[in-house]
Amino acid sequence: MTIDTSTVVGIAPGLRLQHEKAQDSWVLLYPEGMVKLNQSAAEILQRCDGERDLSQVIELLEKDFEQTGLEADVLSFVKIAREQKWIKLLNAESKQQG
Amino acid sequence: MDNNSDQSSVIDTDKPGPPLWLLAELTYRCPLHCAFCFNPIGFDKIENELDTAGWIKTLRQARELGSVQVGFSGGEPMLRQDLEEIVAEARSLGYYTNLLTSGVGLKPKRARALKDAGLDHVQLSFQDSTKELNDFLSNTKTYDLKKEVAAMIKDNDWPMVLNCVIHRMNIDYIDKIIELALDLGAETLELANTQFYSWAKLNRDSLLPSREQIDKAYAVTERYREKYADRIRIISVIPDYYENRPKKCMNGWGNVFLTITPDGTALPCHTAGMLPGLEFPNVKDHSISDIWYESEGFNRYRGKGWMKEPCRSCPEQEEDLGGCRCQAYMLTGDPAAADPVCDKSPHRGVIDEAVARAQNGDTAEAHPLVFRDPKASQRLSTGKDGADVLLPG
Numbered sequence: 001m002t003i004d005t006s007t008v009v010g011i012a013p014g015l016r017l018q019h020e021k022a023q024d025s026w027v028l029l030y031p032e033g034m035v036k037l038n039q040s041a042a043e044i045l046q047r048c049d050g051e052r053d054l055s056q057v058i059e060l061l062e063k064d065f066e067q068t069g070l071e072a073d074v075l076s077f078v079k080i081a082r083e084q085k086w087i088k089l090l091n092a093e094s095k096q097q098g
Numbered sequence: 099m100d101n102n103s104d105q106s107s108v109i110d111t112d113k114p115g116p117p118l119w120l121l122a123e124l125t126y127r128c129p130l131h132c133a134f135c136f137n138p139i140g141f142d143k144i145e146n147e148l149d150t151a152g153w154i155k156t157l158r159q160a161r162e163l164g165s166v167q168v169g170f171s172g173g174e175p176m177l178r179q180d181l182e183e184i185v186a187e188a189r190s191l192g193y194y195t196n197l198l199t200s201g202v203g204l205k206p207k208r209a210r211a212l213k214d215a216g217l218d219h220v221q222l223s224f225q226d227s228t229k230e231l232n233d234f235l236s237n238t239k240t241y242d243l244k245k246e247v248a249a250m251i252k253d254n255d256w257p258m259v260l261n262c263v264i265h266r267m268n269i270d271y272i273d274k275i276i277e278l279a280l281d282l283g284a285e286t287l288e289l290a291n292t293q294f295y296s297w298a299k300l301n302r303d304s305l306l307p308s309r310e311q312i313d314k315a316y317a318v319t320e321r322y323r324e325k326y327a328d329r330i331r332i333i334s335v336i337p338d339y340y341e342n343r344p345k346k347c348m349n350g351w352g353n354v355f356l357t358i359t360p361d362g363t364a365l366p367c368h369t370a371g372m373l374p375g376l377e378f379p380n381v382k383d384h385s386i387s388d389i390w391y392e393s394e395g396f397n398r399y400r401g402k403g404w405m406k407e408p409c410r411s412c413p414e415q416e417e418d419l420g421g422c423r424c425q426a427y428m429l430t431g432d433p434a435a436a437d438p439v440c441d442k443s444p445h446r447g448v449i450d451e452a453v454a455r456a457q458n459g460d461t462a463e464a465h466p467l468v469f470r471d472p473k474a475s476q477r478l479s480t481g482k483d484g485a486d487v488l489l490p491g
Binding site: 013014016018020021022023027029030031032033034 | 116118163164166167169192194196218219221255256257259286
């Protein structure tokens with residue numbers, strides 16, 4: 001499945017994104033392990049809720065951070081996140097099917 | 099638990115980071131009798147398991163400090179009837195909850211209850227993929243049951259990590275083990291090379307593979323890794339006896355890892371209780387914060403201040419922090435010595451001797467396997483509080 005702005009992205013099953021006060025950062029938890037996320041990764045993943053497509057994620061980020069031109073950065077991060085198996089990809093159809 | 103976990107580490111000699119990883123050894127009771135078990139030889143002497151309230155208090159205090167991964171282990175943690183209650187508390191505190199189990203005692207109804215409690219992940223241990231060998235090595239009939247448990251893990255949408263302890267008697271069947279993991283739909287397979295502590299140390303001559311076996315298994319594993327990269331992640335590490343630098347044990351003493359044993363004793367690793375001259379605090383008497391930051395047990399081998407030569411002046415001391423304190427003690431008699439796996443250690447010869455015996459290959463018959471069971475535990479343990487007896491290296 002190719003990744004473009006119409007792709008819907010959610011956190012992969014079995015993983016959990018949460019904020020850790022003791023580490024002052026967002027982390028991604030998976031079986032017996034943890035990735036500490038940098039700020040941009042955390043901001044992107046928090047908006048990947050399995051409902052929004054990436055164009056909506058990008059729009060939201062640009063609005064929240066008063067920036068433009070984030071598309072390339074977001075798409076390249078999502079590709080990395082997919083390689084790491086941190087996320088699942090859904091197309092609009094499978095999302096409607098639930 | 100092994101050393102393969104991908105943990106972010108916090109190395110700061112001034113102020114230690116939080117105990118990110120909490121291993122809760124809920125009980126030493128176990129229906130299996132594995133010859134490579136890392137529970138203390140004297141496990142049968144341990145009484146007074148921490149009760150439900152004791153575990154809940156421990157979970158709360160550790161979480162407050164920053165613990166985020168919790169492993170429920172043992173023995174067999176499912177023998178605790180309050181497991182669901184403990185898991186539910188851990189999950190509600192925000193832990194990622196891992197159950198490390200042999201699968202014995204898991205029925206669909208209990209699996210569902212654990213799912214409802216919020217259990218995040220089940221790591222299922224397999225002794226081997228060959229039924230006969232599996233039953234021999236674990237000394238019980240469990241293989242068919244594990245297939246059923248693997249199906250329950252799938253039914254509950256848990257990520258499935260299979261863990262198989264690798265040793266001299268099963269390493270030649272590593273292709274079958276990987277195929278079984280693929281067959282069961284495991285996402286991750288940990289090929290955990292036997293680490294020679296406790297029962298595995300007693301049985302070392304029977305369990306340590308030869309160099310040829312390791313090389314062959316490595317080549318086979320690489321082939322599968324490449325072929326099935328999309329389907330399964332295979333984790334394996336060469337046994338440290340065949341390395342010339344030691345492992346950075348537990349990612350550093352008192353660095354990220356906190357073990358609580360069944361009676362509430364806090365340890366920097368699950369075998370540290372064997373070390374002489376060191377008192378380890380109990381959660382019944384001390385807070386987790388005091389244990390982690392203030393206790394002598396956790397501070398003794400933290401960082402580098404305790405090192406002797408050759409570690410003290412070694413340019414690589416940051417890489418492995420001198421290796422494993424338990425291995426140093428077991429094989430040299432001195433817990434502050436360099437881990438003798440290191441070829442800079444004056445005691446490297448004890449490792450080379452064990453490797454030479456493994457190459458020789460006819461030692462297993464002379465030393466029949468000692469299975470982990472209560473009778474053997476009573477017979478072999480003379481140490482205090484169930485500490486391991488020190489056997490000649």
